[in-house]
Amino acid sequence: MNIPDVLMVIAVICIWSLLLVNVTLIIAGYLYYIKSENEEMPEIKGELPFVTIMVPAHNEGIVISKTVESLLALDYPHDRYEIIVINDNSTDNSALLLGNIQSRYKNRNLLIISTDAITGGKGKSNALNIGFARSKGELIAIYDADNTPEKMALRYLVAEIMNDSSLGAVIGKFRTRNRDASLLTRFINIETLSFQWMAQAGRWKLFKLCTIPGTNFIMRRSIVESIGGWDVKAIAEDTEISFRIYMMGYRIKFQPKSVTWEQEPQTLKVWFKQRTRWAKGNIYVIVKNIPLLFDKSASRIRFDILYYLSIYFLLLLSLITSDTLLVLHALGYVHTTIAGLSGFLWLLAIILFVVGTFITLTTEKGEMSLSNVWIILLMYVSYCQLWMLVAAYGLYNYIKDLIFKREAKWYKTERY
Known part of the structure; x- marks a missing residue:
């Protein structure tokens, strides 16, 4: 077997191993969704806990009013929660809009904290730490500035x-x-729906592990106090704090009935900037937590560490290797005797991708349509391939920041 064949075999094994892991998570996640649909919301005994909702916001004038209004309308006793909006070094009309809302809801627990270029503008983690210092809740909930949570979201x-x-x-x-x-x-x-929430559901079902997203989650105040707040060097502060919660011996559960609606990028440029930021942030968390692989006390979270390592390093390298070899083989620069087999496995992977992804959509109303089958197929040959570029560019930016010792900055996702 020549060198190209060896490289191709290794790449195919890696890709298919991760593909099978994803299929396993989808099946487990689907079973968890079916089970949770038939479960009632747990009863809260005694007095409802006081909750602090924090909303970090930087130049969010386009969406911030709708977000705060939806938080004020939550189905939770008005005297049992407060809303803290951290208007972080904004230069738009956010302060004016927030001031108008505050004047209309004088009898509600709504606090607006405005920072400047000296105290703020240093990223989401810094903004959350500023808000937490003024908070009173025994539970802390976080929502992004473009969110409109459903009324029961917090109660769940x-x-x-x-x-x-x-x-x-x-x-x-x-x-x-x-x-x-x-x-x-x-x-x-x-x-x-497929690669975030179904995977989260599957990880909870199999390993009792979940990763905190950037929005619509709640955590104990005592945890934030114990870990000293959010890591200001972490762009993916949600993933980073998840690992610290794991190491304290706690679990993180996924409740799919708690739903919030948010805006997503509508142009490729905005999407690429957002996703490379996510990739760079997750790579920071991976590197920071690699030593835990050799820590006996971290045995129950090794799957998550290996999972992220596999996605951002092993899968990326395997995809680049296999695609490069197939192109070079087609051009006649290298010869691989298993190119035909690789082509067959690639076709089979597409089929599994389309079927598996469509199955995940059946858990959501209005998503199970024939048009989505074609969208999924088109997604595989276009959107998913862009992921390699996103991951590679995120890694490049991480290394560059490490070399030049640049601090994390607030990356603003454009709103519509």
Whole structure:
């Protein structure tokens, strides 16, 4: 067997191993969704806990009013939760809009904290730390500035965490509010449902592990105090704090009935900037937590570490290797005797991708349509291939920031 054949075999084994892991997570996640549909919300005994909802916002004038209004309308006693909006070094009309809302709801627990270029503008983690210093809740909930949570979203999160002392945090899910704005948002909608929430459900079902998303989650105040707040160097502060919660011995549960709706990027440029930021942030978390692979106390979370390592390094390298060899083989520069087999496995992978992804959509009303089959197929040959570029560019930016010792900055996702 020549060198190209050896490289191709290794790449194919890696790709298919991860593909089978994903299929396993989809099956487990689907079973968890079916089970949770028939479960009632846990009863909250005694007085409802006081909750602090924090919303970090930087130049969010386009969406911030709708977000705060939806938070004020949550189905939770008004005297049992406060809303803290951290208007972080904004230069748009956010301060004016927030001031108008505050004047209309004088009898509500609504606090607006405005920072400047000195105290703020240093990223989401810094903004959350500023808000937490002023918070009073025994539970802390986080929502992004473009979110409109459903009325029961917070109550579901509170009920879960109050009925299980082993839970350090409970996460809900976010849905795509502007799903039909463009083909890109259709892709993002499917990606969110299949590769984020179904995978989260599967990881909870199999390993009792979940990763905190950037929005619609709740955690215990004592945890934030114990870990000293959010890591200001972490762009993916949600993933980073998840690992610290794991190491405290807590679990993080996924409650799919807690739903919030958010805007997603409508142009490729905005999407690429957002996703490379996510990739760079997750790579930071991976590197930071690699030593835990050799820590006996971290045995129950090794799957997550290996999972992220596989996605951002092993899968990326395997895809680039196999695609490069297939192209070079077609051009006649290298010869691989298993090119035909690789082509067959590639076709089979597409079929599994389409079928598996469509199955995940059956858990959501209005998503099980024939048009989505074609969207998924188109998504594989276009959107999914862009992921390699996103991951590679995120890694490049991480290394560059490491070399030049650049601090994390607030990356603003454009709103519509």
